[in-house]
Amino acid sequence: MRARLLRTVREFFADREVLEVQTATLAAHAVTDTSIESLRVADGAFLQTSPEYQLKRLLAAGAPSIYQMGPVFRAGEAGRLHNPEFTLLEWYRLGFDEVMLMAEVAELVDLVLGPQPVRILTYRELVGTLTGDRDVLDLACADALAKLGGGRVFVTGYPAEQAALARLDSTNPAVAARFELVVDGVEIANGYHELGDAAELRHRFLDDCAVRLRRGHFCPEIDERFLAAMEAGLPDCAGVALGIDRLLMLKMGASSLADVMPFPGDSA
Amino acid sequence: MASYSTNEFRSGLKVLLEGDPCSILENEFVKPGKGQAFNRVKFRNLKTGRVWERTFKSGLRLEAADVLEIDMEYLYTDGEFWHFMKTDGSFEQIAAAEATVVDVKNWLKEQEVFEVTLWNDTPISVTPPNFVELEVAETDPGLKGDTAQGATKPATLSTGATIKVPLFVNIGDVLRIDTRKGEYVSRA
Numbered sequence: 305m306r307a308r309l310l311r312t313v314r315e316f317f318a319d320r321e322v323l324e325v326q327t328a329t330l331a332a333h334a335v336t337d338t339s340i341e342s343l344r345v346a347d348g349a350f351l352q353t354s355p356e357y358q359l360k361r362l363l364a365a366g367a368p369s370i371y372q373m374g375p376v377f378r379a380g381e382a383g384r385l386h387n388p389e390f391t392l393l394e395w396y397r398l399g400f401d402e403v404m405l406m407a408e409v410a411e412l413v414d415l416v417l418g419p420q421p422v423r424i425l426t427y428r429e430l431v432g433t434l435t436g437d438r439d440v441l442d443l444a445c446a447d448a449l450a451k452l453g454g455g456r457v458f459v460t461g462y463p464a465e466q467a468a469l470a471r472l473d474s475t476n477p478a479v480a481a482r483f484e485l486v487v488d489g490v491e492i493a494n495g496y497h498e499l500g501d502a503a504e505l506r507h508r509f510l511d512d513c514a515v516r517l518r519r520g521h522f523c524p525e526i527d528e529r530f531l532a533a534m535e536a537g538l539p540d541c542a543g544v545a546l547g548i549d550r551l552l553m554l555k556m557g558a559s560s561l562a563d564v565m566p567f568p569g570d571s572a
Numbered sequence: 573m574a575s576y577s578t579n580e581f582r583s584g585l586k587v588l589l590e591g592d593p594c595s596i597l598e599n600e601f602v603k604p605g606k607g608q609a610f611n612r613v614k615f616r617n618l619k620t621g622r623v624w625e626r627t628f629k630s631g632l633r634l635e636a637a638d639v640l641e642i643d644m645e646y647l648y649t650d651g652e653f654w655h656f657m658k659t660d661g662s663f664e665q666i667a668a669a670e671a672t673v674v675d676v677k678n679w680l681k682e683q684e685v686f687e688v689t690l691w692n693d694t695p696i697s698v699t700p701p702n703f704v705e706l707e708v709a710e711t712d713p714g715l716k717g718d719t720a721q722g723a724t725k726p727a728t729l730s731t732g733a734t735i736k737v738p739l740f741v742n743i744g745d746v747l748r749i750d751t752r753k754g755e756y757v758s759r760a
Contacts, residue, residue, distance in 0.1 A: 339608055380579065380609070380630070383601025442607035443627060449604070468606050484605060494605045 306564070309416060309552050313373060313393060316412055322369045322395060327358035329375060333527035336512035337468065339442075341379035342524070343388070350524070351377035354545055355394050356469065357530040360498070363396055363541060364533035371395035373548065384560045385490060387568055391548040398541045402470070402481045402497040405542040406458055409485055409493055412546075413456065417487070417555055426461035427479070434463040434478060441466075449486055457486045469505070470496030485546075487554055495544030502534040574636040578611040578628055586618070586639035589626065593618045593637035593691045601630070618689055619696050621675075637691060644688045646680050654680065656688055656695070668695040678733030679704050679751045700751040705760040706730055707746050714742040 317324065334342035334350040335357075342350040352358075355372045362370060376392040397405055410422050428434050430448045431441060441463070449459075460483045464472055467480030474481075481497035499505060509526045516523040552564045562568035576587060581599040588594070594615035603609040609630035616623055618639060644656035644666070653667035654677075668688070672695050673680065679700040680686075687699040711727035724736040729747070737747065737756045746760040 337606065339603070339606060381601070381603060382579070383603075386601055386603060439608055439629065442604055443610060445607060446602050446604050446610060450602075466606055491605050 305556060306552055309548065309555065310373065312416060313412070313548070316415060317371050317395065320369075320408075322371050322397070323367070325359070325362060325367070325370045325372055326374065327355045327362070327372060328352070329377075331358065333357065333530070334524035336509045336516070336524060336526065338512050338515045338519075343377045343379045353378050354392060356543070356545070357527055359394060359396055359543070360538055361530060361533040363398070364536050364538050369395070369397045369541075382569055384562075385550065387549065387561050387565060389572070390561070390565075392545055393548050394543065394545040396498070396541050396543040398539050400497075400542040402460075402483055402495060402542050405495050405497075405544055406460075406483055406485075409495065409544055409546070410456070410458075413485065413487065413492070413551070416551060420456055422456040422458055422485075424458045424460060427459055427463060428461060430459055434461075438465065449491065450489055452486060452489050454488050456488075459484045459486060467499070467508075468496065469499055469508075471499040471501075487551075490550055490554060491547075492550055492554075493544050493546040495542060497542045498538060500534055500538030500540075502531050505534055506531055575633040576636060577633050578613070578630050581611065581613060586637040587615075587634040588637045589615055589617075589624065589634060592620075593639050593696065594624065595639070597623065602627075603630075618691065621697070638693075640690045641687055642690065643685050645685050646682055648682060649680075654698075656686065656698075659685060666690070666693075666695055668698060672696060673698050676700050676751075678729075678731055678754070679706070679749070680731055681706060702750065702752060703748055703757065704751055705746050705748050706733070708737070708741060708743050711737065711741060711743055714740050 329352055330345065330349050331352055332349055335353055340353050342353050344350050354376050359370060359372060371394065373393045375389055377389050381388055431444045461479040462482045464478055464480055467482060470480040470482035473479045483495050484491055485493040513523040549561050549564055553561055556564055558564050576585060581596050583596055583598065585596045586593060587596065594617050597614040597616055600612045602612050610627050611630050612627050614623055614625050643659050645659055647655040647657050653669060654673045655665055655667050658664045676698045681704055684704060688695050689697040706729040708727050709730050712725050723739050725739055726734050727737040727741055728734050735754060735756055748757040748760045750757050
Protein backbone atom coordinates (compact mmCIF):
# COMPACT_ATOMS: atom_id res chain seq x y z
CA MET A 305 0.00 0.00 0.00
CA ARG A 306 2.82 2.37 0.88
CA ALA A 307 4.62 1.50 -2.36
CA ARG A 308 1.44 2.12 -4.34
CA LEU A 309 0.91 5.49 -2.65
CA LEU A 310 4.48 6.57 -3.38
CA ARG A 311 4.05 5.53 -7.00
CA THR A 312 0.74 7.42 -7.27
CA VAL A 313 2.42 10.56 -5.94
CA ARG A 314 5.37 10.28 -8.33
CA GLU A 315 3.05 9.72 -11.30
CA PHE A 316 0.92 12.69 -10.23
CA PHE A 317 3.94 14.98 -10.38
CA ALA A 318 5.45 13.40 -13.48
CA ASP A 319 2.17 14.12 -15.30
CA ARG A 320 2.44 17.76 -14.22
CA GLU A 321 6.13 18.06 -15.03
CA VAL A 322 7.08 18.79 -11.45
CA LEU A 323 10.66 17.61 -10.96
CA GLU A 324 11.64 15.26 -8.16
CA VAL A 325 14.74 16.37 -6.23
CA GLN A 326 16.64 15.09 -3.20
CA THR A 327 18.25 17.58 -0.85
CA ALA A 328 20.41 16.83 2.17
CA THR A 329 18.78 15.19 5.17
CA LEU A 330 21.68 16.28 7.35
CA ALA A 331 22.56 19.97 7.11
CA ALA A 332 24.37 22.71 8.97
CA HIS A 333 21.30 24.70 9.99
CA ALA A 334 18.06 24.11 11.85
CA VAL A 335 14.73 25.92 11.74
CA THR A 336 14.08 28.70 14.23
CA ASP A 337 10.32 27.91 14.27
CA THR A 338 9.34 28.15 17.93
CA SER A 339 7.34 24.92 17.98
CA ILE A 340 9.57 22.63 15.93
CA GLU A 341 12.67 21.09 17.49
CA SER A 342 15.47 19.60 15.43
CA LEU A 343 17.53 16.54 16.28
CA ARG A 344 21.24 17.29 16.33
CA VAL A 345 23.91 14.74 15.55
CA ALA A 346 27.25 14.54 17.35
CA ASP A 347 29.24 16.68 14.92
CA GLY A 348 26.79 19.55 15.30
CA ALA A 349 24.78 19.19 12.09
CA PHE A 350 20.98 18.91 12.21
CA LEU A 351 18.63 16.30 10.80
CA GLN A 352 16.22 18.36 8.73
CA THR A 353 12.66 18.89 9.96
CA SER A 354 11.58 19.73 6.38
CA PRO A 355 13.44 20.28 3.10
CA GLU A 356 11.96 23.79 2.87
CA TYR A 357 15.12 25.93 3.06
CA GLN A 358 17.06 23.80 0.61
CA LEU A 359 14.19 23.50 -1.87
CA LYS A 360 13.81 27.29 -1.84
CA ARG A 361 17.54 27.65 -2.41
CA LEU A 362 17.11 25.47 -5.50
CA LEU A 363 14.20 27.62 -6.66
CA ALA A 364 16.24 30.79 -6.15
CA ALA A 365 18.99 29.18 -8.22
CA GLY A 366 16.60 28.74 -11.13
CA ALA A 367 14.99 25.32 -10.58
CA PRO A 368 11.54 24.73 -12.10
CA SER A 369 8.57 23.52 -9.99
CA ILE A 370 10.03 20.77 -7.75
CA TYR A 371 9.08 18.23 -5.12
CA GLN A 372 10.83 16.07 -2.58
CA MET A 373 9.44 13.02 -0.82
CA GLY A 374 11.59 11.61 1.93
CA PRO A 375 12.34 11.31 5.64
CA VAL A 376 12.29 14.27 8.03
CA PHE A 377 12.90 14.32 11.77
CA ARG A 378 11.34 16.18 14.66
CA ALA A 379 12.56 15.92 18.23
CA GLY A 380 10.08 15.17 20.98
CA GLU A 381 7.14 14.34 18.71
CA ALA A 382 5.69 10.95 19.50
CA GLY A 383 2.08 9.87 19.74
CA ARG A 384 -0.83 8.48 17.81
CA LEU A 385 -0.34 11.02 15.01
CA HIS A 386 3.35 11.76 15.52
CA ASN A 387 6.60 9.90 15.05
CA PRO A 388 10.09 11.42 15.41
CA GLU A 389 10.91 10.31 11.84
CA PHE A 390 8.28 10.48 9.12
CA THR A 391 7.92 10.81 5.36
CA LEU A 392 7.19 14.30 4.15
CA LEU A 393 6.11 15.26 0.64
CA GLU A 394 6.92 18.89 -0.04
CA TRP A 395 6.36 20.66 -3.35
CA TYR A 396 6.70 24.12 -4.84
CA ARG A 397 4.83 25.51 -7.83
CA LEU A 398 6.19 28.51 -9.70
CA GLY A 399 3.58 31.17 -10.47
CA PHE A 400 0.99 29.60 -8.11
CA ASP A 401 -0.66 31.39 -5.22
CA GLU A 402 -2.09 29.53 -2.22
CA VAL A 403 -5.53 29.19 -3.81
CA MET A 404 -4.18 27.48 -6.94
CA LEU A 405 -2.05 25.22 -4.77
CA MET A 406 -5.01 24.27 -2.57
CA ALA A 407 -6.79 23.08 -5.71
CA GLU A 408 -3.80 20.90 -6.61
CA VAL A 409 -3.55 19.49 -3.06
CA ALA A 410 -7.24 18.58 -3.24
CA GLU A 411 -6.67 16.83 -6.59
CA LEU A 412 -3.86 14.72 -5.15
CA VAL A 413 -5.90 13.81 -2.09
CA ASP A 414 -8.89 12.92 -4.30
CA LEU A 415 -6.61 10.67 -6.31
CA VAL A 416 -5.35 8.86 -3.20
CA LEU A 417 -8.44 8.75 -0.98
CA GLY A 418 -11.17 9.03 -3.60
CA PRO A 419 -13.01 12.21 -4.57
CA GLN A 420 -14.87 14.09 -1.87
CA PRO A 421 -15.93 17.73 -1.55
CA VAL A 422 -13.70 20.03 0.52
CA ARG A 423 -15.01 22.76 2.77
CA ILE A 424 -13.09 25.96 3.32
CA LEU A 425 -13.09 27.46 6.80
CA THR A 426 -11.19 30.54 7.91
CA TYR A 427 -9.16 30.39 11.09
CA ARG A 428 -11.52 32.95 12.56
CA GLU A 429 -14.54 30.75 11.75
CA LEU A 430 -12.76 27.73 13.25
CA VAL A 431 -11.31 29.23 16.41
CA GLY A 432 -13.61 32.23 16.86
CA THR A 433 -10.86 34.82 17.01
CA LEU A 434 -7.58 35.84 15.38
CA THR A 435 -6.01 37.47 18.40
CA GLY A 436 -4.99 36.45 21.88
CA ASP A 437 -2.36 34.50 23.74
CA ARG A 438 -0.60 32.10 21.40
CA ASP A 439 -0.88 29.11 23.75
CA VAL A 440 -4.59 29.68 24.22
CA LEU A 441 -5.11 30.02 20.46
CA ASP A 442 -3.11 26.86 19.71
CA LEU A 443 -5.12 24.86 22.21
CA ALA A 444 -8.44 26.29 20.96
CA CYS A 445 -7.39 25.45 17.40
CA ALA A 446 -6.40 21.88 18.31
CA ASP A 447 -9.72 21.39 20.12
CA ALA A 448 -11.71 22.86 17.23
CA LEU A 449 -9.94 20.57 14.76
CA ALA A 450 -10.67 17.57 16.96
CA LYS A 451 -14.37 18.53 16.93
CA LEU A 452 -14.56 19.01 13.14
CA GLY A 453 -15.42 15.36 12.70
CA GLY A 454 -15.30 13.68 9.29
CA GLY A 455 -14.69 15.23 5.91
CA ARG A 456 -12.08 17.41 4.29
CA VAL A 457 -11.52 21.00 5.34
CA PHE A 458 -9.06 23.65 4.22
CA VAL A 459 -8.34 26.09 7.02
CA THR A 460 -7.23 29.46 5.63
CA GLY A 461 -6.64 32.98 6.88
CA TYR A 462 -4.26 32.17 9.72
CA PRO A 463 -3.36 35.09 12.00
CA ALA A 464 -0.36 37.10 10.76
CA GLU A 465 1.53 36.02 13.91
CA GLN A 466 1.25 32.41 12.67
CA ALA A 467 2.36 33.20 9.11
CA ALA A 468 5.58 31.16 9.54
CA LEU A 469 7.14 31.54 6.07
CA ALA A 470 3.97 32.65 4.26
CA ARG A 471 3.47 36.15 2.92
CA LEU A 472 0.67 38.21 4.40
CA ASP A 473 -2.60 38.56 2.52
CA SER A 474 -2.19 41.49 0.13
CA THR A 475 -5.66 42.84 0.91
CA ASN A 476 -5.73 42.03 4.64
CA PRO A 477 -2.35 42.06 6.41
CA ALA A 478 -3.96 40.72 9.61
CA VAL A 479 -3.97 37.26 8.03
CA ALA A 480 -1.37 35.12 6.28
CA ALA A 481 -1.53 33.49 2.83
CA ARG A 482 -1.34 30.12 4.55
CA PHE A 483 -3.61 27.06 4.52
CA GLU A 484 -3.86 23.68 6.16
CA LEU A 485 -5.76 20.64 4.95
CA VAL A 486 -7.57 18.62 7.60
CA VAL A 487 -9.00 15.23 6.66
CA ASP A 488 -11.27 13.49 9.19
CA GLY A 489 -9.82 15.67 11.95
CA VAL A 490 -6.21 14.89 11.02
CA GLU A 491 -3.91 17.65 9.75
CA ILE A 492 -2.50 16.46 6.46
CA ALA A 493 -0.83 19.45 4.80
CA ASN A 494 0.38 22.98 5.47
CA GLY A 495 1.01 25.40 2.59
CA TYR A 496 1.96 29.00 1.85
CA HIS A 497 2.10 31.59 -0.83
CA GLU A 498 5.81 31.87 -0.14
CA LEU A 499 7.43 34.94 1.36
CA GLY A 500 10.62 35.83 -0.51
CA ASP A 501 11.45 39.11 1.26
CA ALA A 502 14.82 38.41 2.90
CA ALA A 503 14.59 41.34 5.33
CA GLU A 504 11.13 40.30 6.52
CA LEU A 505 12.28 36.67 6.83
CA ARG A 506 15.29 37.74 8.93
CA HIS A 507 12.93 39.77 11.10
CA ARG A 508 10.70 36.69 11.64
CA PHE A 509 13.70 34.47 12.45
CA LEU A 510 14.93 37.00 15.02
CA ASP A 511 11.44 37.11 16.57
CA ASP A 512 11.48 33.29 16.78
CA CYS A 513 14.85 33.41 18.51
CA ALA A 514 13.63 35.99 21.00
CA VAL A 515 10.69 33.71 21.90
CA ARG A 516 13.00 30.70 22.19
CA LEU A 517 15.44 32.53 24.46
CA ARG A 518 12.62 33.89 26.60
CA ARG A 519 11.44 30.30 27.12
CA GLY A 520 15.00 29.30 27.99
CA HIS A 521 15.27 27.13 24.87
CA PHE A 522 18.13 26.65 22.46
CA CYS A 523 18.06 28.92 19.43
CA PRO A 524 19.92 27.76 16.33
CA GLU A 525 21.96 30.18 14.25
CA ILE A 526 20.06 31.85 11.45
CA ASP A 527 20.62 30.10 8.11
CA GLU A 528 22.52 32.80 6.21
CA ARG A 529 22.79 30.63 3.08
CA PHE A 530 19.02 30.49 2.93
CA LEU A 531 18.66 34.24 3.45
CA ALA A 532 21.34 34.98 0.83
CA ALA A 533 19.36 32.88 -1.66
CA MET A 534 16.19 34.81 -0.80
CA GLU A 535 18.15 38.03 -1.23
CA ALA A 536 19.14 36.83 -4.70
CA GLY A 537 15.45 36.30 -5.40
CA LEU A 538 12.84 33.60 -4.84
CA PRO A 539 10.52 33.38 -7.86
CA ASP A 540 6.83 33.92 -7.07
CA CYS A 541 5.65 30.52 -5.90
CA ALA A 542 3.47 28.57 -3.51
CA GLY A 543 4.61 25.52 -1.58
CA VAL A 544 3.09 22.87 0.63
CA ALA A 545 4.24 20.01 2.87
CA LEU A 546 2.08 16.92 3.20
CA GLY A 547 2.48 14.05 5.68
CA ILE A 548 2.65 10.85 3.65
CA ASP A 549 2.28 8.52 6.66
CA ARG A 550 -0.88 10.29 7.80
CA LEU A 551 -2.30 10.12 4.30
CA LEU A 552 -1.52 6.40 4.19
CA MET A 553 -3.12 5.97 7.61
CA LEU A 554 -6.33 7.57 6.33
CA LYS A 555 -6.24 5.50 3.16
CA MET A 556 -5.93 2.29 5.19
CA GLY A 557 -8.60 3.37 7.67
CA ALA A 558 -6.02 3.00 10.47
CA SER A 559 -6.18 5.13 13.60
CA SER A 560 -2.49 5.41 14.41
CA LEU A 561 0.70 6.10 12.46
CA ALA A 562 2.22 3.05 14.11
CA ASP A 563 -0.25 0.94 12.10
CA VAL A 564 1.25 2.07 8.79
CA MET A 565 4.95 2.30 9.68
CA PRO A 566 7.09 -0.84 9.63
CA PHE A 567 9.17 0.27 12.61
CA PRO A 568 7.44 3.08 14.51
CA GLY A 569 8.84 4.90 17.54
CA ASP A 570 11.14 2.93 19.81
CA SER A 571 10.90 -0.20 17.66
CA ALA A 572 13.12 1.30 14.93
CA MET B 573 9.63 13.52 45.59
CA ALA B 574 9.89 12.05 42.11
CA SER B 575 7.94 13.64 39.29
CA TYR B 576 7.05 12.68 35.75
CA SER B 577 7.05 14.75 32.57
CA THR B 578 4.12 14.53 30.11
CA ASN B 579 6.28 12.47 27.74
CA GLU B 580 6.75 9.86 30.48
CA PHE B 581 3.01 9.58 31.13
CA ARG B 582 1.92 6.00 30.58
CA SER B 583 -1.27 4.19 31.29
CA GLY B 584 -1.18 3.03 34.91
CA LEU B 585 1.27 5.69 36.13
CA LYS B 586 0.25 7.16 39.51
CA VAL B 587 0.53 10.91 39.91
CA LEU B 588 -0.83 13.70 42.09
CA LEU B 589 -3.37 15.95 40.38
CA GLU B 590 -4.85 18.82 42.34
CA GLY B 591 -3.79 17.09 45.52
CA ASP B 592 -5.48 13.77 44.75
CA PRO B 593 -3.76 10.54 43.74
CA CYS B 594 -4.70 9.60 40.19
CA SER B 595 -3.93 6.79 37.80
CA ILE B 596 -3.27 7.77 34.18
CA LEU B 597 -5.67 6.07 31.77
CA GLU B 598 -4.75 7.69 28.44
CA ASN B 599 -2.21 10.21 27.23
CA GLU B 600 -2.58 11.71 23.77
CA PHE B 601 0.09 13.93 22.23
CA VAL B 602 -1.59 16.80 20.39
CA LYS B 603 0.32 19.22 18.22
CA PRO B 604 -0.98 21.51 15.52
CA GLY B 605 1.52 21.74 12.64
CA LYS B 606 2.94 25.11 13.60
CA GLY B 607 1.69 25.27 17.15
CA GLN B 608 2.57 24.36 20.70
CA ALA B 609 2.53 20.74 21.73
CA PHE B 610 -0.05 19.61 24.26
CA ASN B 611 -0.92 16.41 26.04
CA ARG B 612 -4.56 15.50 26.53
CA VAL B 613 -4.60 13.20 29.53
CA LYS B 614 -7.33 11.11 31.12
CA PHE B 615 -6.92 10.23 34.78
CA ARG B 616 -8.86 8.12 37.21
CA ASN B 617 -9.04 9.79 40.58
CA LEU B 618 -8.14 6.92 42.89
CA LYS B 619 -10.07 8.38 45.81
CA THR B 620 -13.38 8.98 44.05
CA GLY B 621 -13.09 6.71 41.02
CA ARG B 622 -14.09 9.61 38.79
CA VAL B 623 -12.42 10.14 35.42
CA TRP B 624 -10.78 13.52 34.92
CA GLU B 625 -9.61 14.92 31.61
CA ARG B 626 -6.96 17.62 31.55
CA THR B 627 -4.88 19.27 28.83
CA PHE B 628 -1.31 20.28 29.63
CA LYS B 629 1.47 21.95 27.71
CA SER B 630 3.95 19.24 26.79
CA GLY B 631 6.86 19.10 29.19
CA LEU B 632 4.82 19.87 32.29
CA ARG B 633 5.65 17.67 35.25
CA LEU B 634 3.36 16.11 37.83
CA GLU B 635 4.48 14.79 41.17
CA ALA B 636 4.47 11.03 41.52
CA ALA B 637 1.90 9.64 43.94
CA ASP B 638 3.10 7.04 46.43
CA VAL B 639 0.38 4.56 45.56
CA LEU B 640 0.53 0.83 46.14
CA GLU B 641 -2.05 -1.74 45.14
CA ILE B 642 -1.80 -4.87 47.27
CA ASP B 643 -3.86 -7.93 48.03
CA MET B 644 -5.21 -7.99 51.59
CA GLU B 645 -7.49 -10.29 53.48
CA TYR B 646 -10.57 -8.75 55.09
CA LEU B 647 -10.69 -9.54 58.81
CA TYR B 648 -13.52 -7.74 60.59
CA THR B 649 -15.09 -4.40 61.37
CA ASP B 650 -15.38 -2.76 64.77
CA GLY B 651 -18.09 -0.47 63.43
CA GLU B 652 -15.72 2.43 62.96
CA PHE B 653 -12.88 0.83 60.98
CA TRP B 654 -12.63 -2.09 58.61
CA HIS B 655 -9.53 -4.18 59.25
CA PHE B 656 -7.46 -5.87 56.54
CA MET B 657 -4.34 -8.04 56.78
CA LYS B 658 -1.46 -8.39 54.33
CA THR B 659 -1.23 -11.76 52.59
CA ASP B 660 2.56 -11.69 52.27
CA GLY B 661 3.03 -13.57 55.55
CA SER B 662 3.82 -10.43 57.56
CA PHE B 663 0.35 -10.46 59.19
CA GLU B 664 0.57 -6.67 59.09
CA GLN B 665 -2.84 -5.08 59.55
CA ILE B 666 -4.32 -1.81 58.40
CA ALA B 667 -7.62 -0.15 59.22
CA ALA B 668 -9.76 1.50 56.54
CA ALA B 669 -12.27 4.23 57.32
CA GLU B 670 -15.91 3.88 56.29
CA ALA B 671 -15.53 6.27 53.35
CA THR B 672 -12.96 3.92 51.82
CA VAL B 673 -15.12 0.81 51.99
CA VAL B 674 -18.52 2.39 51.39
CA ASP B 675 -18.79 1.11 47.79
CA VAL B 676 -17.58 -2.35 48.60
CA LYS B 677 -19.24 -2.98 51.98
CA ASN B 678 -21.88 -5.20 50.39
CA TRP B 679 -19.25 -7.73 49.36
CA LEU B 680 -16.89 -7.69 52.36
CA LYS B 681 -16.64 -11.29 53.40
CA GLU B 682 -14.26 -12.36 56.11
CA GLN B 683 -11.12 -14.18 54.91
CA GLU B 684 -11.77 -13.08 51.34
CA VAL B 685 -8.86 -11.34 49.56
CA PHE B 686 -9.42 -7.80 48.24
CA GLU B 687 -7.22 -5.40 46.34
CA VAL B 688 -6.48 -2.47 48.63
CA THR B 689 -5.07 0.78 47.21
CA LEU B 690 -2.72 2.49 49.64
CA TRP B 691 -1.71 6.13 49.27
CA ASN B 692 1.12 7.14 51.59
CA ASP B 693 0.33 3.88 53.45
CA THR B 694 -3.31 4.88 54.00
CA PRO B 695 -6.02 2.84 52.32
CA ILE B 696 -8.03 4.93 49.84
CA SER B 697 -9.99 2.30 48.00
CA VAL B 698 -10.85 -1.39 48.16
CA THR B 699 -11.67 -3.43 45.06
CA PRO B 700 -13.52 -6.72 45.48
CA PRO B 701 -12.84 -9.78 43.35
CA ASN B 702 -15.15 -9.87 40.30
CA PHE B 703 -17.02 -12.77 41.87
CA VAL B 704 -17.66 -13.54 45.54
CA GLU B 705 -19.61 -16.33 47.20
CA LEU B 706 -22.00 -15.25 49.93
CA GLU B 707 -24.62 -17.01 52.04
CA VAL B 708 -28.29 -16.05 51.97
CA ALA B 709 -29.32 -14.76 55.41
CA GLU B 710 -32.93 -13.99 54.65
CA THR B 711 -35.40 -14.55 51.83
CA ASP B 712 -38.93 -15.86 51.26
CA PRO B 713 -39.15 -19.65 51.27
CA GLY B 714 -37.92 -21.26 48.10
CA LEU B 715 -40.39 -22.64 45.58
CA LYS B 716 -39.19 -26.16 45.00
CA GLY B 717 -38.94 -27.16 41.40
CA ASP B 718 -39.31 -23.62 40.17
CA THR B 719 -36.25 -23.21 38.01
CA ALA B 720 -37.99 -21.10 35.40
CA GLN B 721 -36.01 -18.18 34.10
CA GLY B 722 -36.99 -14.64 34.83
CA ALA B 723 -38.98 -14.55 38.06
CA THR B 724 -37.05 -13.13 41.01
CA LYS B 725 -37.43 -12.19 44.67
CA PRO B 726 -35.23 -10.16 47.01
CA ALA B 727 -32.68 -11.92 49.24
CA THR B 728 -30.52 -10.46 51.99
CA LEU B 729 -26.97 -11.82 52.10
CA SER B 730 -24.72 -12.41 55.08
CA THR B 731 -23.01 -9.07 54.44
CA GLY B 732 -26.32 -7.19 54.57
CA ALA B 733 -26.51 -6.65 50.81
CA THR B 734 -29.89 -7.20 49.17
CA ILE B 735 -29.97 -8.61 45.66
CA LYS B 736 -32.52 -10.17 43.34
CA VAL B 737 -32.40 -13.96 43.22
CA PRO B 738 -34.44 -16.67 41.45
CA LEU B 739 -37.47 -18.04 43.32
CA PHE B 740 -35.85 -21.42 44.15
CA VAL B 741 -33.15 -19.89 46.39
CA ASN B 742 -33.37 -20.73 50.12
CA ILE B 743 -31.94 -19.32 53.31
CA GLY B 744 -28.52 -20.86 53.83
CA ASP B 745 -27.78 -21.25 50.13
CA VAL B 746 -24.37 -19.97 49.07
CA LEU B 747 -24.59 -17.80 45.95
CA ARG B 748 -22.04 -16.65 43.44
CA ILE B 749 -22.34 -12.88 42.92
CA ASP B 750 -20.88 -10.65 40.22
CA THR B 751 -19.63 -7.68 42.27
CA ARG B 752 -19.29 -5.38 39.25
CA LYS B 753 -23.01 -5.50 38.55
CA GLY B 754 -24.22 -6.58 41.98
CA GLU B 755 -26.03 -9.50 40.40
CA TYR B 756 -26.74 -13.13 41.20
CA VAL B 757 -24.83 -15.52 38.93
CA SER B 758 -25.56 -19.00 40.24
CA ARG B 759 -25.70 -21.20 43.32
CA ALA B 760 -22.17 -21.98 44.41
